[in-house]
Amino acid sequence: MNELEFVTRHRRYLHQHPELSLHEFETTAYIAEYLDTLNIKYERPLDTGLVAYLPGNSHHTIAYRADIDALPIFEENEVDYRSEIDNVMHACGHDGHTTALMLFVHRCKILAEQGALPHNIVFIFQPAEETGGGANRLIRAGAFEKYPIEAVFGVHVMPFEDEGRVVIRDEEITASATEYRFYLNGLSSHVADKEQGHSCGEALQHVLSQVGQIQQYHLNGLKRNIVHMGHFEAGEAINTVPSHGYLEGTIRTYDVKDLQIVQQQMAKIAESVKLLFNVSCEVKFEEGYPPTYNDPQLRKHVENGLEKAEFEVIDKPTPYLFGEDFSFYSQLAPSYFVFVGVRDEAKGYVTGLHTAHLNFNEHMLIRIADYYEQILTTYSEVSK
Structure with missing residues (x-):
């Protein structure tokens, strides 16, 4: 042959x-x-x-x-x-x-x-x-x-x-490729008593907004980086306060220092959720490719x-x-x-x-x- x-x-x-x-x-x-x-x-x-x-x-x-x-x-x-x-x-x-x-x-x-x-x-x-x-x-x-x-x-x-x-x-x-995931846990309640709950919907909006600002305000504008939000969800039913929230995405950088900046900012965002919304929030990073x-x-x-x-x-x-x-x-x-x-x-x-x-x-x-x-x-x- x-x-x-x-x-x-x-x-x-x-x-x-x-x-x-x-x-x-x-x-x-x-x-x-x-x-x-x-x-x-x-x-x-x-x-x-x-x-x-x-x-x-x-x-x-x-x-x-x-x-x-x-x-x-x-x-x-x-x-x-x-x-x-x-x-x-x-x-x-x-x-x-x-x-x-x-x-x-x-x-x-x-x-x-x-x-x-x-x-x-x-x-x-x-x-x-x-x-x-x-x-x-x-x-x-x-x-x-x-x-x-x-x-x-x-x-x-x-x-x-x-x-x-x-x-x-x-x-x-x-680029480097690193996956991240936010896990949010609040307290559900009926919509008629929404003030009794701790809404992961509200908290997730905050996380989405702040993650979206990382590239704009915390990374050198002359460098090419991506902080991508790929999938997010919150809530269980049409008439209840969402008790769970989730966000996942990927980070692409060329500089290890830029990756560290992104991870540090995400950690701060997770900490702020508890203070602002009384919702627990954890961010985890999957070991990626350099x-x-x-x-x-x-x-x-x-x-x-x-x-x-x-x-x-x-x-x-x-x-x-x-x-x-x-x-x-x-x-x-x-x-x-x-x-x-x-x-x-x-x-x-x-x-x-x-x-x-x-x-x-x-x-x-x-x-x-x-x-x-x-x-x-x-x-x-x-x-x-």
Whole structure:
């Protein structure tokens, strides 16, 4: 089978069999079976996902990461490889990321058999990028302690850029993503005796108003931040004072200090609710993803690799405002993450990530493997 047949077969199988974060059991088994056919050693530090290793001909060890999970989205593409699982879809291109890395593994195995693999390689097939912080889970599980990794590389498909273009940026390229939740508890009463209750409806209005002012009055206006209110509710019945209230949303920042400011203000808002409305209020933060930081010392490796793979390199002036858990790999070693354009207007491949119509041409996965291989073969040249 040629490489286009390879990527088409594997990507479409994965696309038809998507699995949600931390439930990628069949996906993990599929990758493991493939690695077994190549006689490549791997370990499973978590219940899903795996980490493989190939020794090369130098003391350098570099890592490549692909995420393997899907999203809770009902696919609307009318294709013969449409998701077979209702309300689960590879709507973020992780089926493509996984397939491109599988192809690269195949190429590296051939080089190793020829005694020509330049460096030691760690292949990361990571679970739970969308929710659950799979990268951080792998790190905490000690998955990489035995490997002296010098650099970690990763890619993401980007449907808003044309095929053949790759977006790069030194330092922050994606934002931190932190979820927050306010829990309000008051005292219910009949509407006829509303003064006897402690209304979470009134208190929630206050919380909504004050959270909405954080970005306006407490953050530097020259920086790009998002304090988003995604869902809120209060009350139990049409004729009673609301005894419960709830608000949830997400915070996106590039600067850790800005995130701290937002969290501090939210804590003050929660404290003020008790004083003003006699309603208890607690705010909780879900450990989020830090900004994805591209180490400038790896830029030459990345640019050389992309150019030799015949990509057009686009330097992004500002970061994206979405989160990405590749960010955790900077704890291991310098890392660099790029966005590979897959937009094809002629075929209608123009919808964004996390949409029910995301699709792309499989030949782009070969080009991603080309980029990976160029990084591999030129790494020591640039590092001198």
